[in-house]
Ligand code: SF4
C-alpha cells in the first residue's frame with residue numbers, strides 16, 4: 001500500500017472502483033464545492049479535483065481538495081505541468097500531502113490557448129510522464145527531482161495518470177500508457193469512452209503488453225446532457241471520439257418527446273455496463289462536470305451502490 | 312534563418328514621436344532573406360514614415376542604410392562617425408542587431424522596427440515556419456530529427472499527448488502534431504524502439520531559462 | 534494642382550495594356566483621357582514596386598493606380614497578379630496611416646482595343662474628386 005487511500009484500498013481489494021469529478025468554482029466560494037460534494041458522497045470512492053481544467057482560472061485543486069475532505073470525501077488531486085515548474089510542483093505536493101491528500105493524478109495539462117488567459121506563458125518544464133517519475137522518486141526513493149535527499153516525511157501518493165485511447169497514433173497509445181506505468185502510474189483514468197469498439201481494441205493492446213496487471217484502469221464516462229453537448233464533444237474537443245449512434249440516440253429520445261437528459265443517463269449506464277465486462281477494466285471514472293447531481297442516479301442504475309467501505 | 316516581421320506601423324510611429332532625423336538601418340542577413348528588414352524594406356518603411364509625418368505636418372528626415380549584418384562588430388563599427396547625428400537608429404534587423412547597436416552606441420537611442428519571430432525555414436514563397444528554439448541541448452538524435460521543443464505546443468518529450476488527432480495538434484487544426492510526425496518518421500526508419508524509453512526531464516539551464524548564454528572558443532580567439 | 538476638381542493622379546500602366554488601348558499615346562487627351570492623370574509606362578505592371586507607389590503619394594499624388602492586363606491575358610503571365618498584391622499592400626499601409634485606402638487601386642483591363650483604359654482613368658478621377666485632396670497636400 002503506497003498511500004493507504006480509500007481508492008487504493010478499493011482497487012487493491014479487487015472491487016470495481018468508482019471515482020467522480022468536481023470542477024472547483026471560478027471564485028472563492030467554498031460552498032460551491034460543498035454543495036457539489038454532497039451529490040457525490042456515498043456514490044464514489046474518491047473525487048477528482050481538477051487543476052484549472054481547460055486552462056481557466058479556478059480555485060486551486062489543493063485548496064478545493066481540503067474543502068472536499070472536510071465534507072468527508074476523498075480527493076484525487078490533479079496536478080498539471082502547464083502552470084508550475086518543478087520547484088512549484090514539488091513544493092505544492094509536499095503541502096498537499098501534509099494536508100492529507102493521498103491520491104494524485106499527474107497530467108501535462110490542456111494547452112492554455114483556449115483558456116481564459118491565452119497570453120500566459122505555458123510552463124511545461126516537464127511532461128506528465130516525467131511528473132509521475134518525479135513524484136514516485138520523492139515517495140519511494142525520498143529524493144527531489146534534483147537528486148537531493150528528501151529528509152523527513154516524504155509525500156505518500158497513490159499515483160494516477162490519464163490515458164486517451166482515442167488519440168493518435170492509435171498503435172502507440174497502449175505503449176504510451178506502459179511508459180506512464182513504468183514512470184509510476186498505479187491507476188489510470190481514461191478519456192471519455194463512447195466508442196466502445198475502439199476502447200475494446202485499445203484494452204486488447206493494453207492486455208497484450210500486460211499493463212492491465214501493473215495498474216488499475218478506470219474507464220472515463222460522462223452522461224451527455226444534451227444533443228448540443230454531444231455534438232460539441234464530437235466536433236470541438238480534440239481527442240474525443242463520439243460516434244454518431246450516441247447523437248442518434250439522443251435525437252431519438254427528443255423525437256419521441258422523451259427527456260433527453262434521461263437518455264443521456266441511460267447511455268452512460270449502458271457504457272458502464274459494457275466496460276465492466278472488459279477484462280482489465282478495474283473501475284469507472286464518472287465525469288459529470290456541472291451535472292454532479294446525475295451521479296447518484298447513474299451509480300444506482302449501473303449497480304455500483306453501495307460503495308464498499310474498506311479498511 | 313531568423314525570421315522576423317515588421318511591427319505595426321502605428322507602433323513604430325509611436326516610438327519615433329518628436330524625432331526629426333533618424334537612421335533606418337537594414338540588415339543584409341536573415342531578415343533580408345525573409346523580406347522583413349533588408350534594403351527594400353528599409354526603403355518602404357522610410358517612405359511610409361515620411362508620408363505619415365508629412366501628413367501630420369511634422370516632416371522627418373530619414374537616412375537609409377543597410378549593413379551586410381548587424382550582428383558583427385566589424386559592420387556595426389562603420390557607423391561610428393555618424394551614430395551621433397541621429398535622434399535614433401531604427402533597426403530593421405532581428406533583436407540581435409538591435410541589441411548589438413545598443414551595446415555599441417551608448418549615446419544613440421536604438422529602436423526595433425521588427426518583431427523577431429523565430430528560427431525557421433522558408434517553406435515556400437511567403438511562408439515561414441519554426442523549426443528550432445535554440446534550447447542549447449539538442450535532442451534531435453532521439454526524435455528522428457524533428458524538434459519537440461520548438462514544434463510541440465507543450466514541449467513534450469514523451470509525446471504525443473492525448474490531444475493529438477488526425478496528425479494535428481490540439482491547439483489548432485492548422486498545426487501539425489510534431490509527435491505524430493516523429494512517430495511516423497521513426498516508424499519509417501525502423502527506429503520505433505527509440506520511443507520506448509522514458510525521456511528524462513530536460514535540463515533547461517542551457518536554454519533561455521539559464522541566464523544569457525555565451526560561447527567562447529579559445530581555438531578561434533585572436 | 535490644389536484644385537479639388539483637378540486631382541493629381543499617377544497611373545502606372547503596363548506597356549502592353551496601354552499599347553493595345555491606344556496605339557497613339559499622344560492622342561489620348563483627344564480620346565477623352567483626363568489630363569490630370571499622369572501616365573507612367575512600365576514594361577509590365579508586375580514591375581511596379583511598393584516603393585514607387587508610396588513615393589507617388591509622398592510626392593503629392595491624390596490618387597495612384599496601376600493598370601494591367603486581365604489575369605489570363607497578362608503577357609508575363611503573373612505580372613498583373615503580382616501588381617495587385619503590391620497595391621493591396623499599399624492599401625493596407627494607407628489604412629494604417631489613416632489615409633483612405635481607396636486612393637490606390639489596381640485595375641485589370643482587357644487588352645482588346647476598347648475604352649477600358651480611358652474608363653478607369655475617368656473612374657479614378659471621379660473617385661479622388663469625391664475623396665478630396667490627399668491629406669499630405671500643402672503640408
Ligand atoms: S532540441 Fe533544442 S537545439 Fe535541437 S532543434 Fe530543438 S530547440 Fe533546437
Ligand code: SF4
Nearest residue numbers: 463471472480481488
Ligand atoms: S497534440 Fe502533439 S504537438 Fe500538440 S501538444 Fe500534443 S503532442 Fe504536442
